[in-house]
Amino acid sequence: MPAQQTFAEVFKSRGISRRDFLKFCSLTSVSLGLSPALLPKVIHAMENKPRTPVIWLHGLECTCCTESFIRSSHPVMADILFNMISLDYDDTLSAAAGHQLEDVRKKIMKEYNGKYILAVEGNVPTKDDGVYCMTGGDSFLNVLKETAAGAAAVVAWGACASFGCVQNADPNPTGAVPIDKIIKDKPIVKVPGCPPISEVMTGVITHVHTFGTLPELDRMGRPKAFYSTRIHDKCYRRAFYDAGMFVRGFDEESTRKGWCLYKMGCKGPTTYNSCSKIQWNEGTSFPIGSGHPCIGCSEPGFWDKGPFYTRLADVSFLGTDTTADQIGVVAVGAAAAGAAAHAAVTAVKKKQHDKESEK
Amino acid sequence: MGRLIEEIYVWRLPVRVYHWVNALCIVALMVTGLYIASPVLNPPLGEAVWQHNFVMWRYVHYCVAFIFIGNFLYRLYYALLSDDQYAKFGGFRPWSPKWWGAPFKEQVASYLFLRKDEPNYVGHNPVAALAHFIFIFCGSTFMILTGMAMYGENRPGGFTDAVFGWLLPLFGSSYNLHFAHHVVAWIFPFYVIVHLYAVFRHDVVDRTSVTSSIITGYKHKVEDEHAI
Numbered sequence: 001m002p003a004q005q006t007f008a009e010v011f012k013s014r015g016i017s018r019r020d021f022l023k024f025c026s027l028t029s030v031s032l033g034l035s036p037a038l039l040p041k042v043i044h045a046m047e048n049k050p051r052t053p054v055i056w057l058h059g060l061e062c063t064c065c066t067e068s069f070i071r072s073s074h075p076v077m078a079d080i081l082f083n084m085i086s087l088d089y090d091d092t093l094s095a096a097a098g099h100q101l102e103d104v105r106k107k108i109m110k111e112y113n114g115k116y117i118l119a120v121e122g123n124v125p126t127k128d129d130g131v132y133c134m135t136g137g138d139s140f141l142n143v144l145k146e147t148a149a150g151a152a153a154v155v156a157w158g159a160c161a162s163f164g165c166v167q168n169a170d171p172n173p174t175g176a177v178p179i180d181k182i183i184k185d186k187p188i189v190k191v192p193g194c195p196p197i198s199e200v201m202t203g204v205i206t207h208v209h210t211f212g213t214l215p216e217l218d219r220m221g222r223p224k225a226f227y228s229t230r231i232h233d234k235c236y237r238r239a240f241y242d243a244g245m246f247v248r249g250f251d252e253e254s255t256r257k258g259w260c261l262y263k264m265g266c267k268g269p270t271t272y273n274s275c276s277k278i279q280w281n282e283g284t285s286f287p288i289g290s291g292h293p294c295i296g297c298s299e300p301g302f303w304d305k306g307p308f309y310t311r312l313a314d315v316s317f318l319g320t321d322t323t324a325d326q327i328g329v330v331a332v333g334a335a336a337a338g339a340a341a342h343a344a345v346t347a348v349k350k351k352q353h354d355k356e357s358e359k
Numbered sequence: 360m361g362r363l364i365e366e367i368y369v370w371r372l373p374v375r376v377y378h379w380v381n382a383l384c385i386v387a388l389m390v391t392g393l394y395i396a397s398p399v400l401n402p403p404l405g406e407a408v409w410q411h412n413f414v415m416w417r418y419v420h421y422c423v424a425f426i427f428i429g430n431f432l433y434r435l436y437y438a439l440l441s442d443d444q445y446a447k448f449g450g451f452r453p454w455s456p457k458w459w460g461a462p463f464k465e466q467v468a469s470y471l472f473l474r475k476d477e478p479n480y481v482g483h484n485p486v487a488a489l490a491h492f493i494f495i496f497c498g499s500t501f502m503i504l505t506g507m508a509m510y511g512e513n514r515p516g517g518f519t520d521a522v523f524g525w526l527l528p529l530f531g532s533s534y535n536l537h538f539a540h541h542v543v544a545w546i547f548p549f550y551v552i553v554h555l556y557a558v559f560r561h562d563v564v565d566r567t568s569v570t571s572s573i574i575t576g577y578k579h580k581v582e583d584e585h586a587i
Binding site (some may be wrong): 219220228229230233239240241242243244245246254259262263267269270271272296299300301302305311312324325327328331332335336338339342343345346349350353 | 393396397398400402403407408409410411412413414416470472475512513515516524525527528531532533534535536537538541542544545548549552553556560563564
């Protein structure tokens with residue numbers, strides 16, 4: 001396969017009709033939130049721009065991001081997307097392995113120095129020189145630093161690479177850190193989620209390819225197109241929230257009626273993601289749609305905000321099952337008790353004082 | 360009983376108005392805030408689209424919050440630009456070691472029953488001033504900033520989001536922001552109890568009518584009681 005193939009050429013060589021190609025382009029521009037006027041630009045880019053080489057590294061992770069990615073909406077699309085981004089190195093998906101594959105990575109880094117996109121799945125254990133994650137005979141810490149040096153931009157796939165996820169949840173035994181703690185001098189797009197929605201992943205890549213720039217990012221470094229609103233804001237159960245109709249237990253009538261899961265610990269009101277609009281698996285459903293509260297998997301440190309089924313997190317440093325409200329009630333109670341005790345002492349002292357002055 | 364020998368006009372009308380508006384706001388905000396965190400009432404009957412039960416709690420919380428903020432700013436304005444010596448926080452100088460000296464220590468010692476006499480102040484005593492600074496000034500500022508940042512989340516890219524949104528990355532996430540707002544809210548009921556106790560106690564011990572002073576504005580000095 002020639003290195004500088006365009007998307008259109010790939011489509012053609014795969015026997016995909018022009019009609020399907022245009023459908024793909026319009027779907028992509030819609031998912032990116034672009035105006036219809038920009039559709040020709042997307043088509044032009046897909047037809048004329050050489051495919052962007054992508055090196056996809058896997059660090060300390062569970063591969064759920066890849067699992068999500070390969071399920072991008074349409075079965076045909078999934079196949080297309082593999083080819084369109086010119087995924088030159090991916091140790092999970094490549095047929096090649098070992099030195100052969102590592103040579104490919106080195107070759108891309110040399111040939112496309114400063115031009116390739118580095119996609120990182122998983123985070124970086126830093127404790128003990130990074131021995132807790134070894135890839136290709138070297139620590140992932142070193143591999144990541146080495147590969148990031150020549151990248152044009154970095155895409156952080158998933159909650160791990162973006163914010164840390166379960167690996168750096170308390171007590172974080174391997175000293176795992178998200179990649180922005182290691183890569184400081186490259187633009188990083190964070191695509192959080194455990195895993196991120198597949199259309200969001202492909203959408204980010206298409207944006208980079210189409211416009212040659214990174215998508216517009218919010219304060220947390222996430223693409224605004226997909227992470228600017230909370231799940232809560234576009235949740236189809238929002239009407240029940242506003243009305244005060246809440247599910248109170250999983251075996252209740254209210255659950256069957258599909259009321260709001262707020263009281264069941266739904267983190268939708270504090271979670272920025274597109275689940276409630278794009279949904280999952282070809283728009284089949286999403287967690288809240290299946291009657292499960294959102295656990296906030298695209299938010300930083302969501303593992304430490306547990307338990308998942310209550311509104312208010314435990315205050316971890318005081319042990320389990322202590323909530324902020326319990327602390328508050330104890331503090332207010334202590335204030336009342338202290339005031340009462342102080343009043344008693346004041347009364348006793350005053351009596352003594354009165355007695356003394358009487359003498 | 361000692362004779363009333365002097366009355367001093369301490370709390371002018373703007374201060375009294377501020378105090379009571381603030382007190383009512385804090386109660387309303389605490390009640391609605393706790394309800395928003397944990398909606399305990401039974402769900403309404405009928406279709407969801409007919410009802411605005413929960414949204415009303417949030418609405419009231421926001422409305423009262425804006426009154427609270429306005430009132431807070433009004434009090435700061437009054438402190439900075441009026442000539443009211445008791446409202447100006449002029450004596451509160453925690454950056455100077457002198458402020459932490461004799462008067463402060465005497466007042467603490469008195470609260471700990473280490474002194475027999477009760478120091479008396481026309482305005483706030485140094486310990487009260489410090490408590491007001493921590494709970495009312497710092498506490499309110501914290502609640503206003505975190506609250507406005509969360510309010511901004513309702514309309515991403517809007518004005519409130521643009522002005523206060525920087526608190527989100529500062530706290531790490533929206534959840535942390537909600538959590539901090541919730542935890543810090545508890546200082547207000549705590550402070551209300553301590554404040555009420557201190558006021559009632561001072562009124563009993565010093566007999567300066569400090570309780571009614573926040574309604575009438577006047578504090579009274581009473582002649583020292585002589586042994587009969």
